[in-house]
Amino acid sequence: MTDIPQKARVVIIGGGVVGCSVAYHLTKLGWQDVVLLERKQLTSGTTWHAAGLIAQLRATANMTKLAKYSQELYGALEEETGVATGFKRVGSITVALTEERREEIFRSAAMARAFGVDVEEISPTEVKAKYPHLNTDDVVAGVYLDKDGQGDPANIALALAKGARMRGALIKERVKVTGLARKGRRVTGVDWAAEDGSAGHIEAEMVVNCAGMWGHEVGRMAGTNVPLQACEHFYIVSEPIAGLTQLPVLRVPDECAYYKEDAGKMMLGAFEPTAKPWGMAGIPESFEFDQLPEDFDHFEPILEWAVNRMPMLGEAGIHTFFNGPESFTPDDAYHLGIAPEMDNVWVAAGFNSIGIQSAGGAGMALAQWMEDGAKPFDLGDVDISRMQPFQGNKRYLFERSTETLGLLYADHFPYRQKATARGVRRTPFHAQLLDQGAVMGELAGWERANWFANPGQEREYAYSWKRQNWFDNTAAEHRAIRSEVGMYDMSSFGKLRVEGRDAEGFLNHVCGAEMSVPVGRIVYTQFLNARGGIEADVTVTRLTETAYLVVTPAATRLADETWLRRHLGERAVVITDVTAGEGVLAVMGPKARDLLNAVSPNDFSNATNPFGTAQDIELGLGLARVHRVSYVGELGWEIYVGADMASHAFETLFEAGQDHGLKLCGMHMMDSCRIEKGFRHFGHDITCEDHVLEAGLGFTVKTDKPDFIGRDAVLRKREAGLERRLVQFRLSDPDPMLYHNEPVLRDGKIVGYLSSGAYGHHLGGAIGLGYVPCAGESAADVLASSYEIDVAGTRVRAEASLRPMYDPRSERVKV
Incomplete structure (x- = not known):
């Protein structure tokens, strides 16, 4: 292939809808020398058999922004490129069959309004009116989004490819990337081999891994970790059904099913609770537009529910039983951004069966990131750097992927924990905490004590959108921190x-x-x-x-x-x-100093160890280092001890603590205490798009330093004034629960949403943090308004404060 250049600004690996979107958006920004290499034919991996559902609403504001962008882009692509995308705004309905699911979808609807998405909560009668073929006998409620749509996945990808070609991109099919040359933290070029027998090398300034279910393998070539696993994904298409006309896309998550009318036929797809990973021994070299063997037994339970839900399916024959692979990540969020191991390798892969609705926005965001050298807005949900090195382990990916496919349609309860591939990372105190009743959660692979069960209590979560079974346990832990002394494990930090x-x-x-x-x-x-x-x-x-x-x-x-x-x-x-290398135990509460005095001869007074200082100490028979800081708003110390002495440190503190009212505590307690104190949570309350002054953290910035990243932006903001402020809210009604993304109403109008939420056991109600627009306003102006929080469609009055509602002068941490 003589037209493949020897040099390129960027080489994109993979010609599915995502790779085509990246090429389209880079050329739209004016990039030249853009080369896309596809091992077989465009769309031949997983794009061609996607269902083509295009929804706007995602779990966070920025993911919703990207999904909205996708559907707007697809609506205009045909006019731009002349390629028919089949895109139609047919609307979508999601129905709930349980009260818990009703609360979930109504909370989602409230969130949609805060994100600027048109949405309507509808009754079972209204569901039936919009979808007359549906059995609504046990439907509790539904939500309707009129601008959601569906499209032809392959043609959307081909339209994006044509748009990229129109602006100068070179897209080559039947050219496989066989290797990547590396020097230090950079890829210097791409080795390729074509089906016609030719081969060569392209010097490249950047490489983008859009290889889909091959993304893990391509990542290894580049020296990067791209954790994803292909799984079998099933759907059926009925024979033509007489009189069947255009219908909204329908989702019945309680039955793991989605439905799409297309050309007078009905498609039924499934996200079953236990998935079937595929391709563990590698994907066949010949794979191209391939189907996997039928497994009717695996799909049969979904079909049985579907025939009851959609009786006309029982009358119609099955025209197609389809089984094809899709790639899934360990947390059901796709991978986007610059790989942490390299400085010029970018990733857009692992789209968890929502690649069509995500590709437009993901391609736009990645292209802008590549152009600017900085994220265009917060992409923490999908940033590839969130993945831990161990998550590339193949056995881990196999076990976790059996669960993650089904989680797409499972109840998205707050605090829901993954059940598979657990126990990978354990702190030095793991066994001792379990002995004392710890109920573990998992974060970044770490097993962390989230709460402690009482004797005889089940050591597991009973999930709900209301108060969960550990609510009273965490309340007791919270009280111990506020009034006596508690101890919790921070080793995972x-x-x-x-x-x-x-x-x-x-x-x-x-x-x-x-x-x-x-x-x-x-x-x-x-x-x-x-x-x-x-x-x-x-x-x-x-x-x-x-x-x-x-x-x-x-x-x-x-x-x-x-x-x-x-x-x-x-x-x-x-x-x-x-x-x-070190275990960390946090000892917090008014009696924390008493406990440390009981186990160490060192001086913990304000004169020797004031707030914000560390010292080396003797602890029991060993040594430790104590940091006098607090994320819960009380007197306390974080105790750092070598892994070799960690168990001894725990035993020493726990035994001495019995005379001081010590209570073991978990991460849920820490979250509820920190939100009472107004402490920010990174990734929720503060992100890369939240200005440090608007986050209320100006006291941490010292602009008299001559040169630090962001200094000029801080000075400009101080001069121009704040456009928004982070406000703390407390619900006046002690019953409702807050999690995050609930809309904030100011004087009756939606002005934002909560960035985080938890229950404040000491303050006696749910607490939230959220940004409120304030351009040209004083702090007093902001607080003069009346505020409400929308909880699943019900407005609840809220008290607002710019200072921490708990111990606003931080006197308790400094006693």
């Missing part, structure tokens, strides 16, 4: 040792706060981007003149380390992940 001759100067460049502090000082700070947005929320402890410890949230440890490495330059600094 990331620990990055930053050391070397240039460590102080480097951290002063990356952090907003002043890092030129005495040894033993702890600094709360953020990594800011050039817009003043928050890329990381951390504490930094100066251990020696040349060494610091950066403590990060467990979920963002890899992303935070990657941010540091990408800004390191030529400085004489070494960054080491030491997370697993």
